[in-house]
Amino acid sequence: MGLVALAGHPGLTGAANKQNHEGEGAVDGMSAISERPVDIGVADRPSAGRSETPTAADGLGRGQRDGARSPAEAEEVLVLSGLTKVYEPTPRWMRVLARTHIKSDVLALDGIDLTVRAGEICAIVGPNGAGKTTLFRIIVGLTTATSGEGTLLGLDVERDSEQIRQVVGWMPSDDRSLLMRATARENLHMHGRLQGMSPRLMATRIPEVLATVDLESRIDTVVAGLSAGMKARLRLARALLSGPRVLILDEPTGAVDPIAAHGLLDLITDLVQRERLAVLISSHRLEEIEALRSQALLLDKGRVKYFGDLDSLREQWERPQLELVFASTDAADQAAADLTSLGLELTVDGPTVRCWLKVRDGAGDVLAALGAGARQVRHVREIPMPLRDLIARAYRHDQTAEGGPT
Numbered sequence: 572m573g574l575v576a577l578a579g580h581p582g583l584t585g586a587a588n589k590q591n592h593e594g595e596g597a598v599d600g601m602s603a604i605s606e607r608p609v610d611i612g613v614a615d616r617p618s619a620g621r622s623e624t625p626t627a628a629d630g631l632g633r634g635q636r637d638g639a640r641s642p643a644e645a646e647e648v649l650v651l652s653g654l655t656k657v658y659e660p661t662p663r664w665m666r667v668l669a670r671t672h673i674k675s676d677v678l679a680l681d682g683i684d685l686t687v688r689a690g691e692i693c694a695i696v697g698p699n700g701a702g703k704t705t706l707f708r709i710i711v712g713l714t715t716a717t718s719g720e721g722t723l724l725g726l727d728v729e730r731d732s733e734q735i736r737q738v739v740g741w742m743p744s745d746d747r748s749l750l751m752r753a754t755a756r757e758n759l760h761m762h763g764r765l766q767g768m769s770p771r772l773m774a775t776r777i778p779e780v781l782a783t784v785d786l787e788s789r790i791d792t793v794v795a796g797l798s799a800g801m802k803a804r805l806r807l808a809r810a811l812l813s814g815p816r817v818l819i820l821d822e823p824t825g826a827v828d829p830i831a832a833h834g835l836l837d838l839i840t841d842l843v844q845r846e847r848l849a850v851l852i853s854s855h856r857l858e859e860i861e862a863l864r865s866q867a868l869l870l871d872k873g874r875v876k877y878f879g880d881l882d883s884l885r886e887q888w889e890r891p892q893l894e895l896v897f898a899s900t901d902a903a904d905q906a907a908a909d910l911t912s913l914g915l916e917l918t919v920d921g922p923t924v925r926c927w928l929k930v931r932d933g934a935g936d937v938l939a940a941l942g943a944g945a946r947q948v949r950h951v952r953e954i955p956m957p958l959r960d961l962i963a964r965a966y967r968h969d970q971t972a973e974g975g976p977t
């Protein structure tokens with residue numbers, strides 16, 4: 572669905588329309604949020620420094636109006652508590668019409684607690700069907716939670732969804748929502764109009780956001796003529812147009828090459844620091860998440876497997892590898908035999924032995940176990956576990972069931 576279609580789509584405002592989306596969701600809800608260009612930054616709500624008139628969207632939700640908040644609480648932008656979502660079976664009459672339908676309840680989110688503060692990036696990580704999209708949809712009011720609560724800048728995610736969309740900038744994962752035959756300026760103009768921005772505000776904001784994403788020289792270039800990386804930056808510019816306080820980025824680098832992706836992530840990090848935006852980002856590129864030094868929420872079948880920073884994740888689940896290079900192949904073979912008899916998992920490749928440590932600081936123990944054989948070691952290095960393996964390990968283990976990492 573393109574932006575023009577959205578213009579006549581009343582579904583992004585009002586509770587009645589949430590109902591509507593829910594119905595659509597039951598038909599083909601899995602991709603609803605990423606396919607629809609969700610216009611959730613709105614109108615003339617300029618961000619700090621661009622303020623014309625303060626609006627309800629300037630972070631004045633119930634939670635913040637109510638009495639005293641500690642400085643830490645005042646920084647809280649998104650607070651979710653016990654958020655649960657159960658998709659109900661598609662009604663029988665609808666199944667005939669539906670492209671896809673479900674016959675029994677689907678528990679998409681199961682008691683999610685999450686706090687994201689101003690200036691923080693939180694990466695939502697999880698395999699397909701983990702509940703990432705459902706979480707985003709609840710936050711922007713495209714579907715409602717079955718139970719639990721959520722506030723964004725003190726606004727209630729269920730009751731105040733219209734205002735929430737005024738302070739959230741949404742960057743969809745692909746270019747389908749861009750008008751390919753229109754210029755960058757025209758695309759942003761169309762988006763601004765749909766959001767009710769005044770021509771005067773757009774005249775300043777459009778060049779401003781294009782400069783932010785380093786596309787000012789392409790303002791009058793037709794989108795079809797932009798590279799994939801530039802199109803991604805244009806999508807980011809569009810998300811920034813109304814000066815949001817929160818960014819939701821759905822696979823922002825999915826369609827771009829690693830160098831362009833690197834540039835885009837630098838831009839996002841910079842924005843977060845400069846404007847103290849709160850950012851939720853979903854990405855399957857784990858090395859990018861590591862580069863962002865973000866908080867990570869690992870979801871699995873709707874449940875939180877882990878929430879925290881990646882260093883702590885490493886501390887909890889890291890199982891590093893120790894690489895020992897011996898003076899000769901014979902010495903390596905002998906060491907491998909000794910270490911195997913001690914129960915260590917290892918591989919041998921010529922003079923190189925790589926073994927998995929049971930604990931992080933076990934390198935000294937390995938060398939001690941080699942005894943005189945350690946004199947044959949020429950190089951030692953610890954190889955950190957790739958984030959991908961680390962996360963896979965966290966997913967494989969159920970801490971409660973197994974009593975923690977082994």
Ligand SMILES: Nc1ncnc2c1ncn2[C@@H]1O[C@H](COP(=O)(O)OP(=O)(O)OP(=O)(O)O)[C@@H](O)[C@H]1O
Nearest residue numbers: 596597600601658677679699700701702703704705
């Ligand atoms: N509208 C819907 N009706 C019924 N079930 C749904 C609907 N939307 C999502 N689901 C189910 O809820 C669960 C979570 O889906 P969701 O799309 O939120 O996961 P995801 O992590 O975003 O997956 P992906 O990475 O594939 O986009 C899945 O089991 C999915 O099949």
